[in-house]
Amino acid sequence: MNLTDSVNPLALLRPGRPIAGISAILLPFTESGEIDWPGFTAHVERTARAGLVPAVNMDTGYGNLLSPNQRAAVLDATRSTLGNRPFVAGASVTDRAGASFDRDGYIRSIAAIVSRGGTPVVVQSFGLTGLPDGELIRAYETLGEHCDGFIGFELGTMFAPFGKIYGAAVYRDLLGVRKCLGAKHSSLKRDLEWQRLRIRDEVRPDFKVYTGNDLAIDMVMYGSDYLLGLSTFAPDLFAERDRMWAAGDPGFYELNDRLQYLGFFAFRNPVPAYKHSAAMLLKLRGWIGCDATHPASPTRPDSDLAILREWLDGVSTRG
16 A cells, blocks of 8 residues: 555445444542542543543543642542443653653553553653654554553644654554554544554554544544543533444434534634633533633633533534
8 A cells, every 4th residue: 555645535434333432531620729539530430331431641631740649549549430340541651852762651650550450541752752663663562561452642742742643654563563452543634544544444453543533523434433532521422422323323413513513612722721621511511510620731711601501502402
């Protein structure tokens, strides 16, 4: 295959395909700036009951802004809430531009997740994305030696400065890392994700391409699964949408459109402020008591509340 060839998305359509949904959990805060643990655990439980796999210590959960002790506390609370049910968690290290690859830091982070029964999501860092292509793949191979399996992650710099979208050839090599079960793709570009789906179909059909494109959540129609921050706004509605697709229910399209409108609104610039949008909506739904965010995270204007309330009223009365 010529990696520069364009992809015909119609050839990728997968009507009726069951969708594997992973939802990045918002970490809520109280007015005093403390973590809202009851609100967090209730949302983890709510997400799992809806049929989605909870993902913690991701960007939506301020994973890169938390201290190691806070990340460990999130893992403990998640395990306690879910019992033996599955979850995934961000395996991350904190570094600076120009830093070396922190192999030992990643191994410690992976061990903390595996010891609690979770599946690691290897979050990028300056040290990891700064590696030459061959060394990058070897780094993933090395990390795979410390778990039964992990999920990779490509993150656009609009989300975090340490992110990187890999070239198609590197992505193909990543599929050769057998412990890599799938990878979240967050470029917000359909063509790049379609390219990855074609590579997956040709090279390793069991590999999961988890869309992270909150501006194109219909990528599930083409064979992507998802690991989204947007789904934390409404795990119940995402699960309903997914069931409709699997059943061939045309109601999928209307519900997907309504959810996509929310995605465009919440993920406008500055993109990281979507977490405040999520907190606003969860509060409007009565699921958390405060719409505060991590103090290092950007916020939205109060005027957003009226739009979110109108969206919630519309989705509640559809059909």
